[in-house]
Amino acid sequence: MRASLTGGSGDGQARGPADPAVRTAHIVTTDPVPDPGKEAVTPIQDLIDLAFRNRPELAAARLQIENSQISLKGSRNNALPDLNLIGTMQNNGLAGQFNPLAANTQAVGGLLPGGPGVTPAGLSIGGFGSVLSQIFQRSYPTYTIGLQLNLPLRNRVAQADIVRDELMLRQSEIRNQQLLNQARLEVEDAMIALDRARAIFDAAVQSRVLQEQSLAAEQQKYAVGLSTTFLILQYQT
Numbered sequence: 001m002r003a004s005l006t007g008g009s010g011d012g013q014a015r016g017p018a019d020p021a022v023r024t025a026h027i028v029t030t031d032p033v034p035d036p037g038k039e040a041v042t043p044i045q046d047l048i049d050l051a052f053r054n055r056p057e058l059a060a061a062r063l064q065i066e067n068s069q070i071s072l073k074g075s076r077n078n079a080l081p082d083l084n085l086i087g088t089m090q091n092n093g094l095a096g097q098f099n100p101l102a103a104n105t106q107a108v109g110g111l112l113p114g115g116p117g118v119t120p121a122g123l124s125i126g127g128f129g130s131v132l133s134q135i136f137q138r139s140y141p142t143y144t145i146g147l148q149l150n151l152p153l154r155n156r157v158a159q160a161d162i163v164r165d166e167l168m169l170r171q172s173e174i175r176n177q178q179l180l181n182q183a184r185l186e187v188e189d190a191m192i193a194l195d196r197a198r199a200i201f202d203a204a205v206q207s208r209v210l211q212e213q214s215l216a217a218e219q220q221k222y223a224v225g226l227s228t229t230f231l232i233l234q235y236q237t
Contacts, residue, residue: 051183061176068172072165079158082150092140093131
């Protein structure tokens with residue numbers, strides 16, 4: 001609630017209660033005091049649901065549960081049989097040292113099919129260039145395909161990982177439930193405090209009304225000489 005402080009101006013010498021500006025100042029409220037009895041009351045379950053959605057520790061707990069579930073799923077997959085399809089394709093090059101016959105076909109003459117000066121097809125002349133040409137021309141390809149099956153018999157490591165992840169998941173769920181219970185309890189405590197504050201406000205309103213009625217009655221008694229000024233001041237106070 002906003003308020004403004006009004007009062008006279010002092011000489012600037014005195015400070016605190018001795019300052020005339022402070023002694024004569026009074027507070028004038030600029031916002032009306034809300035009436036709790038006229039404010040709408042949100043159902044407590046809606047408030048609890050709102051707390052469940054917006055509390056950061058609950059969001060972190062839900063994220064931890066999701067991480068634990070993913071880790072447990074991975075550990076269980078590691079304990080299952082594993083079947084893999086394996087395939088390879090390889091191009092080979094066959095060559096050794098440079099073949100002297102390929103460079104001296106004229107000398108060997110009729111020893112080679114086709115006559116002098118002709119290198120027969122398929123003759124390996126050797127050398128690094130021959131290897132590269134065989135690889136790119138796929139002269140000697142090799143293909144393999146197969147299945148690889150892994151059976152995890154009595155895999156103690158995988159079983160231990162499953163038990164560990166199950167315990168971690170259970171701990172995360174318990175922690176999340178504790179946070180839910182705490183949030184629910186805090187909302188319910190706030191609602192109880194709100195109801196108590198409303199009751200105190202209603203009692204104060206009724207008390208003020210009764211005191212005003214008592215003052216009016218005492219003033220009427222004073223008017224006919226049945227009361228005193230002291231009693232009037234007490235009721236006014």
